[in-house]
Amino acid sequence: xxxxxxxxxxxxxxxxxxxxxxxxxxxxxxxxxxxxxxxxxxxxxxxxxxxxxxxxxxxxxxxxxxxxxxxxxxxxxxxxxxxxxxxxxxxxxxxxxxxxxxxxxxxxxxxxxxxxxxxxxxxxxxxxxxxxxxxxxxxxxxxxxxxxxxxxxxxxxxxxxxxxxxxxxxxxxxxxxxxxxxxxxxxxxxxxxxxxxxxxxxxxxxxxxxxxxxxxxxxxxxxxxxxxxxxxxxxxxxxxxxxxxxxxxxxxxxxxxxxxxxxxxxxxxxxxxxxxxxxxxxxxxxxxxxxxxxxxxxxxxxxxxxxxxxxxxxxxxxxxxxxxxxxxxxxxxxxxxxxxxxx
Numbered sequence: 487x488x489x490x491x492x493x494x495x496x497x498x499x500x501x502x503x504x505x506x507x508x509x510x511x512x513x514x515x516x517x518x519x520x521x522x523x524x525x526x527x528x529x530x531x532x533x534x535x536x537x538x539x540x541x542x543x544x545x546x547x548x549x550x551x552x553x554x555x556x557x558x559x560x561x562x563x564x565x566x567x568x569x570x571x572x573x574x575x576x577x578x579x580x581x582x583x584x585x586x587x588x589x590x591x592x593x594x595x596x597x598x599x600x601x602x603x604x605x606x607x608x609x610x611x612x613x614x615x616x617x618x619x620x621x622x623x624x625x626x627x628x629x630x631x632x633x634x635x636x637x638x639x640x641x642x643x644x645x646x647x648x649x650x651x652x653x654x655x656x657x658x659x660x661x662x663x664x665x666x667x668x669x670x671x672x673x674x675x676x677x678x679x680x681x682x683x684x685x686x687x688x689x690x691x692x693x694x695x696x697x698x699x700x701x702x703x704x705x706x707x708x709x710x711x712x713x714x715x716x717x718x719x720x721x722x723x724x725x726x727x728x729x730x731x732x733x734x735x736x737x738x739x740x741x742x743x744x745x746x747x748x749x750x751x752x753x754x755x756x757x758x759x760x761x762x763x764x765x766x767x768x769x770x771x772x773x774x775x776x777x778x779x780x781x782x783x784x785x786x787x788x789x790x791x792x793x794x795x796x797x798x799x800x801x802x803x804x805x806x807x808x809x810x811x812x813x814x815x816x817x818x819x820x821x822x823x824x825x826x827x828x829x
Contacts (some may be wrong), residue, residue: 528625529583533634534574534595537612537727541578542637547571547595549582552820556592561700563596563611587627595635597725603643608698610727613640637784640702644693645681646710647672650733651815655712658734660695662722663706665699670734679801701726706790707771710734713781716789729757740812743780744799746822748772753825756801758786769799769822780817801825 529663530549536542548568550556565571567779570582576593585591596613601736603610616638625631646660648670657669672693674681684696705722714738724730744758746769755768766788773784790812797820799806804825810818 493635496637502750518570518734525596526755528580528585528587528627529630530585530625531579531630531632532589532595532800533576533632534578534580535634535636536597537637537639539636541574541576542597543574543576543578545574545578545597545637547574547580547593547597547635549588550592551589551595553590553592556594559746560594560615562612563594564748565594567780568594573576585625587625590624591692593635595637596640597637599639602727602763603683603729604645606683606696608643608683610639610641610643612696612727614638615640616726619814640700642699642701642705642721642724642726643683643729644697644699644724645729645731646670646708646734647681647693647699647731649733650675652712652735655737656693656813658710658712660697660734661709661711662697662699670695678731678733683729699724708732710737712737735815738791738814739791740814741780741787741789741817742795742820743777743782743785743817744769744797744820744822745773745782745785748774750801750804751822753801753804756799756804756806756822758797760790760795760797761794762798776819780819785822795797 516806532547534545534547535541538653541691546561548565549570550559551569552567559566572580572582574580594613596611599612600611600676614635614637617636639643646667648656648658650673652658652673656673657671659669660667668690681694684691689696699722701724705724707719707721710718710720716739717735722732740762746756750756751772754772757768758766760766767786768803769786771784773782773825777785792812792814794811796806796809799822806822806825810820812818
């Protein structure tokens, strides 16, 4: 005897009585049949709201069922690997049907503000990365799950610059997180309100570096490394969806620069020690005039934290003891005067 298993998928709320099943059986030509009724697949309806809290039409929505894939794509607003992709209607709504109720889904919804910084060639994304991705509970089984998503600015433009207190510290390398964005090579007296937004086609100009920062839940920290190895890390306080100038003059270190007069040429090298136990190195050159920059080849320079120090320099029977104070972002020059053997 031939058996026919008929599987019917009907939406919730549709009644299928025994008489209807019997008629369907006869229509299929099977007097003996096994019928399994599966309630309609799980559906998801998302309401996407824009920055003003109103429904957001034409927002792109990608639905992921794999956490790793989702976070990888989210970093670049990608949709590769998404199980569903769509666009919201004029009411800000989008529906995904035939989903599963036994897994968690991740949603990336976004729009692009292409007008605000169009003249500089930047596009700023608004998405739901700052309001949460994952449905905290699985989809409602055999029915429709409703959820709302609020879009917020998820990127910001930042211009890094150095003021004239950093004249002796440039170039200063800029890192956001672990990513290098370039070096500040000039300083400026321009007030921060007038720092320009350099175009995306040439983001490093006149000592100012402009970059776009992906905010996510927390802005990445910035790291500033200047030419005398002063390494400062600061949490960025940026304007989501806007522009923020950042002065990199935030290092608490200063510089000590030792030098000696030409009359001490026969005393070289001169060993220099700080605070009795911190051996710096040896001064190996002399200078006819006092240097004006710690970068001078005639100085022995080191960056130090702000504070008071003692030092002594020794060479061929000569001793130069002393004290000095380091002030952040300033260079302290210390001259080792002429020494007569036996001092």
